[in-house]
Amino acid sequence: MSKIEIRTVDVLQYIKPLREGGSLPAIVKADDDFLYVLKFRGAGQGKKALIAELLGGEIARAIGLKVPELVFMNLDDSFSKTEPDEEIQDLLKYSVGLNLGLHFLSTAITYDPLVPISDEMTVSKIVLLDSIISNIDRTHKNTNLLNWNKELWLIDHGASFYFHHNWQQWENHLTRTFPLIKDHVLLERATMLEVASEEIKKLLTEEKIKEIVSLIPEDWLLSESDTLTPNEMRVAYIKFITTKLSKIDSLVNEANDAR
Known part of the structure; x- marks a missing residue:
């Protein structure tokens, strides 16, 4: 059984918030040139939501279900300084450090x-x-x-x-x-x-x-x-x-x- 490896990437660009999520996740670009849905440590349920996301996703993968790749994402303090929206600005400020990202499935549609x-x-x-x-x-x-x-x-x-x-x-x-x-x-x-x-x-x-x-x-x-x-x-x-x-x-x- 292969060992689980979670890559760590740096956030390069904040692209847009996903407002349908209560915790305001965002689409971001990382230094590996891929797009991710970034879940913020500074959001409502904080780091516990990231833990649940990590555990739930990797348990699902372990039993043979399909889950987008999960990565650890480093966010530095430069993003909050250039963000005009105050709500997002605060979220970025409180999320400096290690966050969690899911590989963005660009052409996916919501399950019907x-x-x-x-x-x-x-x-x-x-x-x-x-x-x-x-x-x-x-x-x-x-x-x-x-x-x-x-x-x-x-x-x-x-x-x-x-x-x-x-x-x-x-x-x-x-x-x-x-x-x-x-x-x-x-x-x-x-x-x-x-x-x-x-x-x-x-x-x-x-x-x-x-x-x-x-x-x-x-x-x-x-x-x-x-x-x-x-x-x-x-x-x-x-x-x-x-x-x-x-x-x-x-x-x-x-x-x-x-x-």
């Missing part, structure tokens, strides 16, 4: 549930992924799915792992399932949940989970308001994911009942 483009196995994996990572943001209102080259691509996992917004209570989430799966945009077509769960268990080994969690930059785990150390947080993320995986049969039953 009325025009299904993927097989039931893929759909079932996506539903179970979102149950495992407690992703509340893949609904008919906001699919966070793209149709690119007639394939289904997953984006925006920043609302996952919401337990990490309150570390004092995080262990309470270990015993919970994910009732919000009833609102999942793909639930109706997820007819192969049992088969998908077996494949996920094979691909998402404890070793792979630890490798994915180890990708989180130390800086993103530091906050004056948090009660845990960065190392304790890493242990918590690993325990959360492995516990959910050990309860995958319950997640399958819950999704089947909701469907």
